Amino acid sequence: MDSKASDRAAEPGPAGAQAGAAGDVPLRRTARDALKIVIVGGFGVGKTTMVGSVSEIRPLSTEEVMTKAGVGIDDPSRVADKRTTTVAFDFGRISLDEHRVLYLFGAPGQERFWFIWDQLFSGSLGAVVLVDTRRLEDSFYPLDRLEHHKMPFVVAVNRFDGPDPQPSLGQVRDALSLDEDVPLVDCDARLRGSSKDVLITLVRHLTTLHDPAALHAPAAIKEAAQ
Amino acid sequence: MSLRALNHEEPDRLYTVTGGRSRIDDDALDLVTLVIAENDPAPGMQSEHVTILRLCRHEPVAVVELSSHLRLPVSVVKILLLDLRDTGHITVRHPTSANATTHLADLETLKQVLVGLESL
Ligand SMILES: Nc1nc2c(ncn2[C@@H]2O[C@H](COP(=O)(O)OP(=O)(O)OP(=O)(O)O)[C@@H](O)[C@H]2O)c(=O)[nH]1
Numbered sequence: 001m002d003s004k005a006s007d008r009a010a011e012p013g014p015a016g017a018q019a020g021a022a023g024d025v026p027l028r029r030t031a032r033d034a035l036k037i038v039i040v041g042g043f044g045v046g047k048t049t050m051v052g053s054v055s056e057i058r059p060l061s062t063e064e065v066m067t068k069a070g071v072g073i074d075d076p077s078r079v080a081d082k083r084t085t086t087v088a089f090d091f092g093r094i095s096l097d098e099h100r101v102l103y104l105f106g107a108p109g110q111e112r113f114w115f116i117w118d119q120l121f122s123g124s125l126g127a128v129v130l131v132d133t134r135r136l137e138d139s140f141y142p143l144d145r146l147e148h149h150k151m152p153f154v155v156a157v158n159r160f161d162g163p164d165p166q167p168s169l170g171q172v173r174d175a176l177s178l179d180e181d182v183p184l185v186d187c188d189a190r191l192r193g194s195s196k197d198v199l200i201t202l203v204r205h206l207t208t209l210h211d212p213a214a215l216h217a218p219a220a221i222k223e224a225a226q
Numbered sequence: 227m228s229l230r231a232l233n234h235e236e237p238d239r240l241y242t243v244t245g246g247r248s249r250i251d252d253d254a255l256d257l258v259t260l261v262i263a264e265n266d267p268a269p270g271m272q273s274e275h276v277t278i279l280r281l282c283r284h285e286p287v288a289v290v291e292l293s294s295h296l297r298l299p300v301s302v303v304k305i306l307l308l309d310l311r312d313t314g315h316i317t318v319r320h321p322t323s324a325n326a327t328t329h330l331a332d333l334e335t336l337k338q339v340l341v342g343l344e345s346l
């Protein structure tokens with residue numbers, strides 16, 4: 001343990017890339033059930049910032065590769081060629097109790113990275129779609145995929161300072177054609193409190209999906225009822 | 227060695243690490259399956275296997291954290307982990323959600339998540 005900690009302290013480099021597997025804080029020995037929330041959005045929208053602002057470890061990053069034939073390395077001559085796509089994503093975690101730990105994933109929303117999404121969405125509690133109002137169109141594809149996967153989600157508008165007048169939440173809702181049941185909130189991903197509020201909004205939303213009396217029963221409920 | 231170097235400059239190494247194997251049962255391990263070492267590395271073990279056993283000797287470590295530390299793609303790490311599981315060197319703790327038939331987590335879990343988030 002001691003040597004591990006000092007190794008880490010001595011390691012320079014960008015956050016995440018050089019960190020120990022256990023990050024700054026190891027998991028509890030009793031941890032046995034890991035949960036996931038996925039934060040998805042376009043380039044530079046603040047995904048890593050949001051993961052980092054609430055995580056108990058520095059955000060770590062890793063990669064997945066896909067060859068044309070599927071996820072996995074099929075033969076060495078194909079690894080480096082054009083038929084290989086690499087997607088980088090980052091993650092952090094929050095220990096919830098003795099047994100449960102919540103992993104937060106920041107994943108790029110571009111279509112060419114679709115192959116990581118199944119892995120991220122599988123068993124995930126839900127998703128946060130981070131939106132930059134200067135590039136709303138970056139959110140179209142992720143929103144479409146979330147609906148396709150029947151993954152519950154909330155939308156958070158990361159307000160960047162700029163000279164342009166900022167659209168209201170109502171205007172953003174219209175532009176994204178968001179259903180009225182989908183929570184839409186403002187946030188500043190740099191602030192722990194604000195990122196925390198976004199996650200709480202998501203989990204409260206999930207709780208309401210359990211209520212069969214909910215007026216517009218969303219997809220997840222219909223599926224659960226089957 | 228960085229992952230990027232692995233992918234773009236030394237394509238052969240990924241192949242070597244996995245002994246040329248590729249496909250795995252994709253559902254066998256989740257990104258957040260927790261891994262615990264059951265014993266110490268054996269002499270002559272492949273270095274990646276040794277590293278994994280050292281990393282999860284004291285506490286469980288998630289698959290994705292091992293991937294980050296080893297700087298190897300998730301799918302490659304999964305292959306290495308299945309080797310170790312099949313030889314009894316590690317045990318794994320699958321996420322409960324992996325068995326879920328719907329996307330919606332149960333209320334008790336959601337309540338615990340809320341408590342955890344609120345105390346941040
Ligand atoms: N003003 C403002 N700046 C932010 C906010 N969130 C992030 N930033 C800044 O925006 C830049 C990009 O943030 P990242 O967290 O790296 O974004 P990302 O989505 O992870 O980016 P990629 O992984 O490169 O796609 C950084 O310089 C952040 O400091 C925010 O809420 N408000």
Ligand SMILES: [Mg+2]
Binds near residue numbers: 047049090106
């Ligand atoms: Mg990022």
